[in-house]
Amino acid sequence: MNSVVKLNSMEKLTIVKVGGKIVEESISLKKLLSDFSKIKGNKVLVHGGGRSATALASKLGIESEMVNGRRITNAEMLKVVTMVYGGLVNKQIVAELQAIHVNALGLTGADLNYMRSEKRPVLDVDYGYVGDVKEVNAEILVDLISKGVVPVLAPLTHDNNGNLLNTNADTIASEAAKALSGFFEVTLMYCFEKKGVLLNENDDDSVIEFLTQDLFDKYILDGIVKGGMIPKLENSFEALKAGVKQVVITRSDQIHLDAGTKMML
Amino acid sequence: MNSVVKLNSMEKLTIVKVGGKIVEESISLKKLLSDFSKIKGNKVLVHGGGRSATALASKLGIESEMVNGRRITNAEMLKVVTMVYGGLVNKQIVAELQAIHVNALGLTGADLNYMRSEKRPVLDVDYGYVGDVKEVNAEILVDLISKGVVPVLAPLTHDNNGNLLNTNADTIASEAAKALSGFFEVTLMYCFEKKGVLLNENDDDSVIEFLTQDLFDKYILDGIVKGGMIPKLENSFEALKAGVKQVVITRSDQIHLDAGTKMML
Numbered sequence: 001m002n003s004v005v006k007l008n009s010m011e012k013l014t015i016v017k018v019g020g021k022i023v024e025e026s027i028s029l030k031k032l033l034s035d036f037s038k039i040k041g042n043k044v045l046v047h048g049g050g051r052s053a054t055a056l057a058s059k060l061g062i063e064s065e066m067v068n069g070r071r072i073t074n075a076e077m078l079k080v081v082t083m084v085y086g087g088l089v090n091k092q093i094v095a096e097l098q099a100i101h102v103n104a105l106g107l108t109g110a111d112l113n114y115m116r117s118e119k120r121p122v123l124d125v126d127y128g129y130v131g132d133v134k135e136v137n138a139e140i141l142v143d144l145i146s147k148g149v150v151p152v153l154a155p156l157t158h159d160n161n162g163n164l165l166n167t168n169a170d171t172i173a174s175e176a177a178k179a180l181s182g183f184f185e186v187t188l189m190y191c192f193e194k195k196g197v198l199l200n201e202n203d204d205d206s207v208i209e210f211l212t213q214d215l216f217d218k219y220i221l222d223g224i225v226k227g228g229m230i231p232k233l234e235n236s237f238e239a240l241k242a243g244v245k246q247v248v249i250t251r252s253d254q255i256h257l258d259a260g261t262k263m264m265l
Numbered sequence: 266m267n268s269v270v271k272l273n274s275m276e277k278l279t280i281v282k283v284g285g286k287i288v289e290e291s292i293s294l295k296k297l298l299s300d301f302s303k304i305k306g307n308k309v310l311v312h313g314g315g316r317s318a319t320a321l322a323s324k325l326g327i328e329s330e331m332v333n334g335r336r337i338t339n340a341e342m343l344k345v346v347t348m349v350y351g352g353l354v355n356k357q358i359v360a361e362l363q364a365i366h367v368n369a370l371g372l373t374g375a376d377l378n379y380m381r382s383e384k385r386p387v388l389d390v391d392y393g394y395v396g397d398v399k400e401v402n403a404e405i406l407v408d409l410i411s412k413g414v415v416p417v418l419a420p421l422t423h424d425n426n427g428n429l430l431n432t433n434a435d436t437i438a439s440e441a442a443k444a445l446s447g448f449f450e451v452t453l454m455y456c457f458e459k460k461g462v463l464l465n466e467n468d469d470d471s472v473i474e475f476l477t478q479d480l481f482d483k484y485i486l487d488g489i490v491k492g493g494m495i496p497k498l499e500n501s502f503e504a505l506k507a508g509v510k511q512v513v514i515t516r517s518d519q520i521h522l523d524a525g526t527k528m529m530l
Contacts, residue, residue, distance in 0.1 A: 056348075059325055079353060083321075087352020088344060091421065091429055095375040099427035105377050110360040111370045112414065149377065156356065162364035164356055 012041050013145065013184035017173035018191040019048025022252045023089055030096065031253065037100050038256035042145050042184060045097075045104075046153045046173040049089035053081050069228075073128040073166040081166050082156060090154040097150065104150045109133075109157030110164060114140045115175065117157035117165050131157040131165025133172075136179035145184075170232075174239045181243030188244050189260075190236070191252040196261035197233070199224060211263045213237055233263070240265045277306050278410065278449035282438035283456040284313025287517045288354055295361065296518065302365050303521035307410050307449060310362075310369075311418045311438040314354035318346050334493075338393040338431040346431050350419040358417050369415045374398075374422030375429060379405045380440065382422035382430050396422040396430025398437075401444035410449075435497075439504045446508030453509050454525075455501070456517040461526035462498070464489060476528045478502055498528070505530045 016036060022028045036045060050071070054064045057080045065072040073081065090106040097104035109115030109131075117131025141151055153176060155169040170190070177188040196207035208215075216233060219225040225233065236247040240263060250260025281301060287293045301310060315336070319329045322345045330337040338346065355371040362369035374380030374396075382396025406416055418441060420434040435455070442453040461472035473480075481498060484490040490498065501512040505528060515525025 082356050083348035083352040085352070086356045087348040087350070091347050091351045091373050091375060094373070095423045095429050096427045098375050098378050098423060098425055103377060104375075106371075106373075106375075108356050108359070108371075110356060110363050112368060113363045158360045158363060160363055162361045164360050 010183070010185045012187065013043065013180060014039050014041070014187045014189060015044045015046065015173055015177050015180070016189045016191070016255055017046040017169055018252050018255075019050065019169050020191075020193075021051055022191070023047045023093065024049060024052045028252075029093070032255075033093065033096050033102075034100060035253065035256040037097070037102050044141070044145070044151045044153065044176060044180075045093065046155070046169050046176065047085075047089055047093060048155060048169040049081075049085045052089060053077075053084040056080050056084055067125050067127070070127060070130065070168065071166060072126075073130050075129065078129040078164065078166060082164055085154040085156050085166075086164075090152060093152050097152065102150050103148055104152045105144060106152045106154065108154050108164065109167070109172075112140045113137060113158075113160060115157045115167075115172070116160050117167055118159055119163070119165060129163065129165050131159065131167045133157060133167060133175045136175050138176075138179035138183060141176065141180060142183045170235070174235060174244075177239055177244045178242040181245070185245045186243075187246045187248060188236070188239055189248040189250060189255060190232075191255065192249055193251065195251045195254065195259065196249050197225065197229070207259075208261050211261050213265065216263075236263050237265075275448070275450045277452065278308065278445060279304050279306070279452045279454060280309045280311065280438055280442050280445070281454045281456070281520055282311040282434055283517050283520075284315065284434050285456075285458075286316055287456070288312045288358065289314060289317045293517075294358070297520075298358065298361050298367075299365065300518065300521040302362070302367050309406070309410070309416050309418065309441060309445075310358065311420070311434050311441065312350075312354055312358060313420060313434040314346075314350045317354060318342075318349040321345050321349055332390050332392070335392060335395065335433065336431060337391075338395050340394065343394040343429065343431060347421060347429055350421050350431075351429075355417060355419040362415065362417065367415050368413055369417050370409060371417045371419065373419050373429065374432070374437075377405045378402060378423075378425060380422045380432075380437070381425050382432055383424055384428070384430060394428065394430050396424065396432045398422060398432065398440045401440050403441075403444035403448060406441065406445060407448045410445075435500070439500060439509075442504055442509045443507040446510070450510045451508075452511045452513060453501070453504055454513040454515060454520060455497075456520065457514055458516065460516045460519065460524065461514050462490065462494065472524075473526050476526050478530065481528075501528050502530075 094104040116135040199206040247263040359369040381400040422432040464471040512528040
């Protein structure tokens with residue numbers, strides 16, 4: 001078999017990243033997991049949990065400090081996110097997925113050493129115990145997925161030197177997607193508050209169905225895509241260039257539908 | 266091959282249960298994990314975390330109520346133990362084991378649905394979200410162990426209906442040991458504060474090296490074994506009768522040594 005045939009015969013894999021209050025409130029989480037279970041074939045779920053972490057920290061008298069949208073993670077805050085991301089949110093999702101016959105397995109980067117990171121160097125900002133991903137052991141995930149297991153990835157990695165590190169869930173999702181694109185035809189799905197990338201920010205139904213690099217560049221020039229959306233979409237194109245087949249920007253209640261903005265090279 | 270040969274050719278597996286402050290303090294945990302890593306062959310670690318759970322609950326203004334040595338687990342306390350057992354303690358152990366080249370994977374009963382329980386019926390006491398183990402899917406653990414993975418089991422199970430349940434770590438260890446005894450020659454090791462079962466409670470070095478059912482019965486009559494030790498040892502004999510090869514009662518700093526009290530049928 002030549003490599004083209006091999007590529008064509010690759011199985012599909014959908015990686016869904018969902019954060020925000022959807023995974024932190026009982027009713028919306030149940031709906032999300034029900035929709036997630038309807039996605040056909042191989043799948044992976046990546047979750048956040050920032051609101052719960054902030055709430056727990058607050059109850060414990062630990063101040064939450066954010067810089068550029070990233071959480072400053074001192075030793076106390078690392079314990080909080082380990083408890084909330086690795087325990088509370090991850091295990092509740094796993095238990096609820098099992099109840100609807102999805103064979104979930106909760107993982108941090110330390111588990112099976114599937115994702116290693118290094119503590120972010122201190123430049124202008126000391127983010128504390130925050131990890132930049134350095135290595136994804138994709139074979140470990142492939143082996144699990146090939147057995148019908150659905151990995152549920154918490155936004156925690158480790159430095160393989162005994163330290164857990166806080167790592168942005170979007171990054172976990174894109175790094176996993178890139179590493180798995182050698183084994184699967186990967187769709188990386190990001191859940192936003194809107195139904196997709198909007199042509200008109202005041203019209204929630206003006207979803208851009210397809211977005212290529214050329215269109216993206218044009219939309220930036222036209223001022224249609226702006227602000228914080230630009231780096232998010234740039235990261236998506238990075239993932240596509242690294243082998244991910246498709247990135248979908250959608251709303252969490254649409255993950256099981258053919259909806260949202262589809263980005264391809 | 267007849268069944269005797271098959272039994273003789275079974276690989277060994279050591280299941281170590283350790284609780285108390287050993288797993289909750291950084292220095293003693295490092296020593297424990299180093300010793301654990303020296304145990305040859307297949308192994309499983311089962312941990313507690315009660316002191317940390319009590320401490321977190323206290324900081325959050327949640328009262329810890331114990332009846333017969335068991336924690337009453339209301340909805341708020343279930344969140345606390347899910348965070349502490351499934352997150353804080355479990356993930357720190359996994360990260361530190363990875364750092365010393367032990368390929369650890371943290372699991373609650375919900376992960377891969379490896380251990381299912383049912384909420385304890387309310388008789389004299391309502392224990393709340395506490396689970397009695399009903400089913401262990403041993404093959405899942407066997408598959409992992411056969412690949413060199415070291416499962417790290419948190420004292421949490423699930424009812425396969427979306428609910429996590431608090432489950433005593435001793436019970437997790439004995440239920441896993443019994444289920445795995447069909448696949449391995451299992452040694453179940455309980456870490457106590459003493460070096461083993463003592464012939465003379467005032468002499469820490471008077472460790473009983475071997476304990477059979479006959480000797481146990483005799484020691485009870487003689488008043489040598491008494492109090493809370495009796496049900497613990499009775500549970501160990503139950504595990505032996507269910508197929509576990511050997512139960513060892515030892516101190517946590519001796520788990521890698523041929524020490525402690527060995528119980529066999």
